[in-house]
Amino acid sequence: xxxxxxxxxxxxxxxxxxxxxxxxxxxxxxxxxxxxxxxxxxxxxxxxxxxxxxxxxxxxxxxxxxxxxxxxxxxxxxxxxxxxxxxxxxxxxxxxxxxxxxxxxxxxxxxxxxxxxxxxxxxxxxxxxxxxxxxxxxxxxxxxxxxxxxxxxxxxxxxxxxxxxxxxxxxxxxxxxxxxxxxxxxxxxxxxxxxxxxxxxxxxxxxxxxxxxxxxxxxxxxxxxxxxxxxxxxxxxxxxxxxxxxxxxxxxxxxxxxxxxxxxxxxxxxxxxxxxxxxxxxxxxxxxxxxxxxxxxxxxxxxxxxxxxxxxxxxxxxxxxxxxxxxxxxxxxxxxxx
Numbered sequence: 001x002x003x004x005x006x007x008x009x010x011x012x013x014x015x016x017x018x019x020x021x022x023x024x025x026x027x028x029x030x031x032x033x034x035x036x037x038x039x040x041x042x043x044x045x046x047x048x049x050x051x052x053x054x055x056x057x058x059x060x061x062x063x064x065x066x067x068x069x070x071x072x073x074x075x076x077x078x079x080x081x082x083x084x085x086x087x088x089x090x091x092x093x094x095x096x097x098x099x100x101x102x103x104x105x106x107x108x109x110x111x112x113x114x115x116x117x118x119x120x121x122x123x124x125x126x127x128x129x130x131x132x133x134x135x136x137x138x139x140x141x142x143x144x145x146x147x148x149x150x151x152x153x154x155x156x157x158x159x160x161x162x163x164x165x166x167x168x169x170x171x172x173x174x175x176x177x178x179x180x181x182x183x184x185x186x187x188x189x190x191x192x193x194x195x196x197x198x199x200x201x202x203x204x205x206x207x208x209x210x211x212x213x214x215x216x217x218x219x220x221x222x223x224x225x226x227x228x229x230x231x232x233x234x235x236x237x238x239x240x241x242x243x244x245x246x247x248x249x250x251x252x253x254x255x256x257x258x259x260x261x262x263x264x265x266x267x268x269x270x271x272x273x274x275x276x277x278x279x280x281x282x283x284x285x286x287x288x289x290x291x292x293x294x295x296x297x298x299x300x301x302x303x304x305x306x307x308x309x310x311x312x313x314x315x316x317x318x319x320x321x322x323x324x325x326x327x328x329x330x331x332x333x334x335x336x337x338x
Contacts, residue, residue: 030043107176109140110233111174117133127169129170139233140154183226224267227264235265238257254303258281
C-alpha cells in the first residue's frame with residue numbers, strides 16, 4: 001500500500017480517468033483548507049460543464065481512510081467518481097446553483113460555537129468573540145434543500161464585503177439564530193424514549209411500563225439536552241441564557257453544562273456530582289465517541305441561577321480536544337458515561 005502523500009499524488013494524476021467523458025475538461029484541484037477543529041486537504045473539481053458557480057469538494061483524508069481499509073485504489077476511485085457525479089447533479093437543485101443572493105444576508109447571519117484553542121488559525125481569519133474557552137463565530141445560512149443545509153463561515157473578507165462589524169454580526173446573529181433554529185431543552189430520558197419507541201406509535205403494555213420507568217427519574221437526577229430543533233450547531237443554544245435560567249428554576253439548583261458536541265450540550269443539576277469528575281467523563285466521551293470535527297470542549301461549565309452567569313467550572317486545559325484518550329486518561333468508572 002502507498003502512504004498518504006503518494007496517494008494524494010496518484011489521485012491528482014489519475015482520478016480523471018474514472019470520470020465520464022463529459023468531464024474531460026474538468027480540473028482536479030487539491031488545497032489545504034482550515035475547517036472547524038482541523039486542517040484538511042480538500043479536493044474539488046473545477047471547470048465543470050454548465051456549473052460556473054459551485055464546485056463539489058471532499059476531504060481527501062477521508063478518501064484515504066477508505067483506501068487504507070481496502071487497499072483497493074481502483075475501487076475507491078470508482079466510488080469517489082460516483083460521489084462526485086451525484087454531487088454535481090445535486091447542485092442543479094441547490095440554492096447555490098445560480099450564484100449567491102446577498103439581498104437577505106442580514107436575516108440569515110447565525111452564530112455557532114467552536115473551541116478557541118483548537119481553532120486559533122481559523123479565528124485569525126474570521127470575526128469572532130471569546131466566550132470562556134470557546135469562540136462565537138458567524139455563519140451565513142444560505143439555504144436548505146433535499147440535500148441538506150448550506151452555510152458559509154463568515155470570514156473577515158466577507159464581513160468587509162457586506163459592511164458588517166463583529167458587533168453588528170453578533171447583534172444580527174442573536175436575533176436570527178433562535179428564529180431560524182429554535183432552541184429546545186428536553187429531558188434526555190424523553191429523547192431516548194422517542195428514539196426507541198417513536199413519537200406517536202402505540203406501545204405494548206411491557207413497552208409502556210419500560211418507558212414510564214425511563215422517565216420517572218427525579219428532575220434533579222435527570223440530564224437535559226440543550227440543542228435546537230434542527231440538531232445542527234445546537235450547542236449555541238446555551239448562549240440564550242433564558243434556557244438555562246428556566247431549567248435552573250425548574251430544578252431549583254445551579255447547573256453544570258457538559259459540552260457533548262458542537263450540536264448539543266447536556267445540562268444537569270450541580271448537585272449531580274463533582275465538576276472535575278464530570279470533566280473526566282466529558283473528555284473520555286469526546287476522545288472515544290465524538291468525531292474531531294464535532295468536538296467542542298473538555299471543560300464543564302457552571303450556571304449560577306442567582307447571578308444568571310455561565311462560567312467555567314473546571315481547568316483541564318492540559319487536555320486538548322484532539323488528544324489521544326488512551327495515553328492521557330485512566331479508565332473511568334463504568335456507568336458514568338452517557
